[in-house]
Every structure is written in structure tokens, then in C-alpha cells.
Amino acid sequence: MTDPSAHDRNPDQAPSAALSRRMLIRAAGLGAVAATANAALAQTAASPVAPPTTITTPPRDFSRRGAPTTYFWDPDVIAVDPSFNGLAQPNAAIQRIWTGGLWVEGPAWNAQGQYLVWSDIPRNRQMRWIEDDGHVSVFRSPSGNSNGNSFDFQGRQLSCEHLNRRVVRYELDGSATVLADSFEGKKLNSPNDIAAHPDGSYWFTDPPYGGQLYEGAPDAPGGPSNANGKINPRLGQLPGIGFAKRELPTNTYRLDPSGRLDLVVPESQVPDPNGLCFSPDFKKLYIASTGKGPGDTGPGGKGDIHVFDVGADNKLSNGKRFSDCMIDGINCGPDGLRCDVEGNLWASSNAGRNVGYSGVNVFNPAGKLIGRIRLPEVCGNITFGGPKRNRLFMAASQSIYALYLGTQGAGPG
Template sequence: MLRCLAFVVVASALCAAQEPGEYRVERAGAGFHFLEGPVWSKDGHLIFSDIPTNRIHRFTPGTGMEILRQDSGGANGNALDDRGRLVTCEGARRRVVRSNSKGGTDVLADKFEGKRLNAPNDVVVRKDGHIFFTDPAFGKDDDVKELSFYGVFHISPKGELTAIARWPKRPNGIALSPNGRILYVTASDERLVRAYDLDRQGAATNERVLITGIKGVPDGIRTDEKGNLYIACKGVAIYSPEGQLLRTLEISENPSNLAFGDPDLKTLYVTARTTLYRVRLEVKGSVQIE
């Protein structure tokens, strides 16, 4: 049974841009199966997926939980474009879709070079409409994949699909720097983060390893207004833009993904298997400035 909780945990450590001290981890909701893909809407609510139940949920602070979409196609990662349209990685249907004004969805990507995508996992949308997503294949998805690689993909505003990278091992979470010029991708199998420089057309160059030796399996990733990186792994590991570990927020369940939210963007929402957590910070999530 889904429910909102007011249970609060206090621990020692804090977010980037603060001295070490206490932070509060609150359970905002529980009773789920495997949460993923949180994204904050300007309309004042958090959207996230519960993969095994095939649903997308909406959490409104002060109001509670509701189901936003049934039969979600195994929805995993979510993002919102500048027009408020929801872009979703439908892992089970092996495609990326976007909500439309008729209450349905339009398919943005489902094949590459004539072959079906593996299982789109996480997605981010730049302010100018360029979409970037990862396409690994975990578990049974790996047995039926048609592509010979695990991809990091780009969808242009015109709908053109290109492969930024063809990895031999699996990518997972994806995020942008505050100015939208650097793309970050977590590598679950290798326990590291790669970075790419992006131009105005969304083309990627200068692939490099930014972070190594991550504790736990790195999954979702986000950035704050200062460009620091927040990685869902064994807890939430916070790194500087240069890749230096600043500190770790401990969560009682292994986090899967995260997103900054609330009107001031100073609450970090964390999806962690069966529970939705939130942590108030002193720094805002990144808002693209270009």
C-alpha cells in the first residue's frame, strides 16, 4: 500500500557548499516496488516511475501521491522539456516517447540503423530541445538485444537519432552541466563517470573519464547550480565538477536515481527501490543558463 511518511532520519554529513554537519532524510512515500526516473515539474510536483508495476506516479508536497500513467511500457527514466512535455524511456517497449496535447504519446526513437533499441534507461533534455538518453540492457533485456553495443544517443529537435557513443559495457544515468555544454554518463559495469563536450547542435566530442572508483553501482546522476555532481550509488556521492569526492549522503536503501525539486529547487528527491526520500540542502539544483 502506497503511503506518505513523515519519518525523518538525522545523520552527520551535508551537501556540497556546506561544512560537514547534520542533514535530514525524510521518507516522502513508501510501499513501491522499484522506483526510478524522478523529475520535478514547474507545476509543483515530482514525477517518477515504478517499473515493476508499470506505472508513472506524481507526488505533490502537501497533497500526496497519485497515479499519472498506467500501462507505462516499463517506464524508467523521465525528463521534461521546456514546453512541459514528459519524455520517458519505456524500457519494456524499447523506445523513447514524449507526451502530446491529446493525452497520448509520440514515439521519438525505437530503432537505430534498422535494429530495435536495447532498453532505453535514462534521459535528459537540454533547454534548446536536444534529447540525450542511455540504452543499456540489464537482465533479460540483454538476451534479446539486437544492437551490438550499448548506446548513448542524441535526438535532435528535428527528430534525428544519432549515437554519441557505442559502449562495450553498460551506461546508465545521464545528466547535463548547468550550461548544457557537458554531458555526464554513469557506467554501471565500470563504476565510473564519463564526460563529453557538447556543441550547440548536440554533437559530442572529447570523451573522457571524469570519476573512477565509485562505491556501489552508479545509477542516476544530477548536477547542482555550482556544477557539482550527485550520483546515486552506495548512498548519494557528491563530487566537484573536477571529479573530487566532496562527501556522501547516507540513505537507508540503495538509491536508484535523484532529482532536485520543490519551488526553490533545494530539495533532493531520491528514489531508492521501495521508497521515495527527500533531503533539504543549501544549494539549488542546476537550471540551464543557455
């Protein structure tokens, strides 16, 4: 028999005390599933109560109708080392605050406006989530198939555009400035991520990931990502798009306040550089080397994270591998990077089909894994935000997830 009020009930409203027989049977079935979940929770400490997680069968439901997960430690927030206990918030659960993207990246927090902006790259748009009521709307369209976004010390938005192969800054008066689109007379590949420095410079990576149909535009016929010329990169594009060819190695650059663009990390040191961030004191620079990109003729990215010392003259030295991002024999491919105020590095994880390993990995300054956050989707980028900057926002494939923490992110960004 159909409940006449079912179509009108608010899904967030507490259920009435009177339960139908069908609801009781359903609840009993869910209890049976929870009771058998312990075996699937081999990656976590044994517990008399086993709330659903990303690795249970059926998996955890992140919607508002899902079962509770706050049992003083969300089951998908894992302390690998006791030092992580002071960074996580034990009575906070992972929340999915939005879904519906095609491939989302580049979350960035605007402290003045109290909103989160991110890129939905294939749809060529930027989205915005507002803190006070959780409203989500299209923020900027078209966006040049933007990927990474950030905010500088003056509160201006910085965006890396795949399609236009450039870095832009959105000024406080509403205008836009092209910061960089070429190096030594050659067009950039597809700027990916950017970080502001207190000296007024911007540091950004330039891998080739935008040289594909899904996230930008392939090279013109004969270019590395369109060598046989069978793809027409001009289809569906505005005039002027589809004529560029990849001309540069995959490098990391520093844009001086004077406008001079300097190569700071060549491809030979960090191939296919992706996410990057500074330590809180700006004395270290972290760069993720991700997988092989379109048009790569060599081995491509290494699937690891590198760290460099930053000198007073902005010269980098002592480059070394910070982490191979291997956990239990699985490569947790890094992408977006952010540091907290204690100097710990938070890195997104794309482990492909290895359920339970995608999400976020947390390393202490010595490179030791101390914590993990498991998500049901591969995670591309992350940022800290919220009024107290104690909330981690995670752009994971089609969705945005959020988790309150016991620490703060090192700003801005």
C-alpha cells in the same frame, strides 16, 4: 494493561505529558541504544550526542515514529570537504516521503504542476507525489515498464520505456508521441535515462537492463538475454510484446529536433550507459556506466562516471573518466546523475550490502568527492525539485526520500 486509546491515537500527534511505566522503561532502553552508537558512527565526526543513523544498531527509523535526527546536520549527511557545507541545509533532515514500491527509478519534477513523478518499474506504473499535501497516487498505468523520466523546456514529460524499447513524449494536449524506437533499422535495447538540451534535442542512454522478466521483457528465443530460449517473454504481455531481440550495442544517442537519431557515445567508450545529465552551461555531458546487463557477453559496465566536452556543433570530445566511484575501497555503483547550479555533480549510489555507502555522492566539477548522503536502501535515481528546486528527491529501491538543500538543481528535469 492495554491503553484503551492506543488504537485511536494519531501517530503524528504529540504524546501526553503523563507517561506510563512501560513507556518510561522503553524510553530508557532507547537511550541506552543511543549511548552505545558512537562506535558505529566511525564514518562521521565525533559528537557528544549520537543520533541514530543508517549505520547504527538498531538502524535509524525513517518513519514518523522515528527518533529525531536534526541536530544541526543530519548524521547521514556527511561533509567530506568543507565546500559541501554551503550546499547542504544544516537544520534539514532526510525524510522518507513514500514507500511501497518494488524497484523505483526515474524521479522527475514538474514545476508547473508542483508534483514529483517516478517509475515503479516491475509494477509497470508511474506514481505521482503532490507537493501541497503529500498525496501519492498512480499516475500512469501501464507505463511500458518506464525507467527514466524527465521534463523538457516546454514542460512535456519524457519517458524511457523498457518494455516497448522506445522513448516517448507526453504532449500538453494529453496525446503521446514516440520519439525513437530504432537506430539504423534496428530496435533499441531498453532506453534508460533522458536529458533535454536547450536546442530542442534529447539525449538518452540505451543499455540492456529492460531485457529481463522483472523490469520488462527478455529477448525472443535466441536473443542475448534468452539464448537458450527457455523463457517465454510473451507471458503476461499485450499482443506484440516478446518478439524483439537485442540487435544493437549499448550506446548513447542524440535525437535531433528534425527527428534524426545520431550515435554520440558508442559502447566502446561507455559500456552499459545509464544515467546522464548536462552541466548547467550545457558544455559538459556526464554519463554513468553501470554494471553488467542481461545479455552482455563482454565485461559490461564499469561502475564509474565519464565526462565529455560538448561542442557548439553537438560533437563530443575529450572523453575521460570523471570518477571511479570508489569510496573506502567500496564501489558505490552510479546510476542517476544531476547537476546543481554551481556545477557540482550529484550521483546516486548502489553499494549493495555495504551499509552506509548507498545513497548519494556529490562531486565538484574537478571530480573530487565533497559530500555524501547515506540512505538505508540502495539508491537508483535522483532529481532536484520543490517550488524553489532546492529539494533533492531520491528514488531508493522501494522508497522515495527527500532532503532540503542550500543550493538549487540545474533544471529542467
